Amino acid sequence: xxxxxxxxxxxxxxxxxxxxxxxxxxxxxxxxxxxxxxxxxxxxxxxxxxxxxxxxxxxxxxxxxxxxxxxxxxxxxxxxxxxxxxxxxxxxxxxxxxxxxxxxxxxxxxxxxxxxxxxxxxxxxxxxxxxxxxxxxxxxxx
Ligand SMILES: [Zn+2]
Numbered sequence: 755x756x757x758x759x760x761x762x763x764x765x766x767x768x769x770x771x772x773x774x775x776x777x778x779x780x781x782x783x784x785x786x787x788x789x790x791x792x793x794x795x796x797x798x799x800x801x802x803x804x805x806x807x808x809x810x811x812x813x814x815x816x817x818x819x820x821x822x823x824x825x826x827x828x829x830x831x832x833x834x835x836x837x838x839x840x841x842x843x844x845x846x847x848x849x850x851x852x853x854x855x856x857x858x859x860x861x862x863x864x865x866x867x868x869x870x871x872x873x874x875x876x877x878x879x880x881x882x883x884x885x886x887x888x889x890x891x892x893x894x895x896x
Contacts, residue, residue, distance in 0.1 A: 773797035811842035
């Protein structure tokens, strides 16, 4: 991790503090180009937007997929105050961002939360109805 990485991470931490000051969960992120120039910044707005998906990493991944060509996206780095959650990690992978640099790990975050506050997966059943479910999919990815 370079000095520039640490400076950009400090900016992400400032955005996290801004989120908290505005009544939201304390997380912030930014997207930087290869020269360290900040392309976009976001903070968590899941409370004020009443939107469980309003994580800054997800908002930036969506922005990058919409606004950047694939080569430009691949040359960016996301700096984020905390390691992306599973939802955001999936969106980051789909958006083609080049690199993620985070401050707190998910494990470190858990030590700052009360016990038992982790999200639990809903029970899932499947696979089922393969012959019917494959019909709209077959040939799509060719
Ligand atoms: Zn997330």
